[in-house]
Amino acid sequence: MFTAGNYVVAKSLEEAYQLNQKKTAGILGGMLWMRTGKRRYSTLIDLSALGLDGIKETENELVIGAMVPLRELETNETLRTYYGDAFLEAVRHIVGTQFRHMATVGGSLFGRYGFSDVATIFLALDCTVELYHAGEVPIETFLAQKPDRDVLVAVHLKKTPCKVCYQSQRITETDFPVLTCAVSRQESGWVFAIGARPSIAKRIENTLPYAPTAEEIAAFVAHADETLSFDSNMRGSEEYRRHLTRVFVRRAIGQLMEETR
Ligand SMILES: Cc1cc2nc3c(=O)[nH]c(=O)nc-3n(C[C@H](O)[C@H](O)[C@H](O)COP(=O)(O)OP(=O)(O)OC[C@H]3O[C@@H](n4cnc5c(N)ncnc54)[C@H](O)[C@@H]3O)c2cc1C
Numbered sequence: 633m634f635t636a637g638n639y640v641v642a643k644s645l646e647e648a649y650q651l652n653q654k655k656t657a658g659i660l661g662g663m664l665w666m667r668t669g670k671r672r673y674s675t676l677i678d679l680s681a682l683g684l685d686g687i688k689e690t691e692n693e694l695v696i697g698a699m700v701p702l703r704e705l706e707t708n709e710t711l712r713t714y715y716g717d718a719f720l721e722a723v724r725h726i727v728g729t730q731f732r733h734m735a736t737v738g739g740s741l742f743g744r745y746g747f748s749d750v751a752t753i754f755l756a757l758d759c760t761v762e763l764y765h766a767g768e769v770p771i772e773t774f775l776a777q778k779p780d781r782d783v784l785v786a787v788h789l790k791k792t793p794c795k796v797c798y799q800s801q802r803i804t805e806t807d808f809p810v811l812t813c814a815v816s817r818q819e820s821g822w823v824f825a826i827g828a829r830p831s832i833a834k835r836i837e838n839t840l841p842y843a844p845t846a847e848e849i850a851a852f853v854a855h856a857d858e859t860l861s862f863d864s865n866m867r868g869s870e871e872y873r874r875h876l877t878r879v880f881v882r883r884a885i886g887q888l889m890e891e892t893r
Pocket of ligand 1: 660664698738747750751807
């Protein structure tokens, strides 16, 4: 468990950002990952008074605040309207309901965890991450960067019409995933995000047309894993992850084509 010298409920994002510039300070999300470490923080910065715990709908976007708990991603009706069961499927295996009431979107993305279901689902969608200092950054760029001293404020999901399929493989229910796969199909094309490789989710480069032929699908699936790197760990070998990637990609293409038939 971590320890801390000071605890501050930030009154503004500017205050949170300034306090966080000290290397020994730390921003609090749901504290579930932080509490697994033994760090000594000089100041803990609480964002809970800044109104970041809601999902707001604007004309073109859904804006998900950094303090929104994973349970809200799972149950929110607006998300369900735009993305079907994709968010529910992405987070429902994470530990347990009480845990998902506490773990936050901000903490989940800022940590850039290799195993993250949360990073995988957002990476398949048209979205940006709003940082207090750096502004809005495409999710792909954000996930590839190392954590710095910025404050994650919100995720902006563009209301681009799309269908989404989420799959993960686990050795046992609620364990960390062996592989995660999120696929979205929008008019501009397909986006494939593969996570738990076991490193952080990445997109598969692709030029798959919106309505691919059987031959184009077969050719894409055969090489789906080749633009990404995979590794082995205690949960699965590199070869198993490559195999799962091809299986999940084929399944997702089939499912999403069926849904829009
Ligand atoms: C036992 C266990 C099992 C898990 N299994 C899974 C799983 O299967 N799939 C999955 O996807 N995830 C899993 N997770 C991760 C979990 O879902 C959360 O992603 C994780 O706990 C971080 O969220 P948090 O809100 O607790 O963040 P915290 O632990 O509070 O913070 C995490 C880090 O992010 C920083 N931070 C938090 N909020 C912000 C912000 N707004 N701006 C800047 N920095 C910020 C903190 O300073 C800290 O460095 C697991 C975690 C645990 C402990």
